[in-house]
């Protein structure tokens with residue numbers, strides 16, 4: 251069964267100036283980016299390598315580089331910039347459909363499963379590792 255797409259109201263178009271980005275606290279969080287060239291993109295907000303918000307990094311007209319290790323993602327597709335692949339992030343973020351309806355930026359969330367960084371859950375919580383004293387193994391909570 252295919253999951254139904256969710257539509258989110260980001261903000262009025264007039265309130266997101268070129269060169270600015272906002273975070274939507276959806277599950278998982280999304281980034282809404284207005285490039286200096288005038289394009290609006292909505293990739294997943296969290297880098298696929300670690301728990302960091304990609305739009306806190308460097309936004310170019312076609313890509314965004316995360317703030318921690320500068321891995322870049324193409325805004326249109328969410329793919330890791332290539333060539334060459336920018337490590338350490340090697341999985342793409344999703345890219346969501348953007349429309350402007352009655353002056354509001356609307357995001358239709360992709361129904362694909364997100365590539366979340368290790369230990370981050372869809373609702374943005376970090377799972378903590380706990381040692382199981384009986385089995386002497388670690389498990390993620």
Ligand code: FES
Nearest residue numbers: 297299300319321
């Ligand atoms: S957190 Fe994005 S590349 Fe490391």
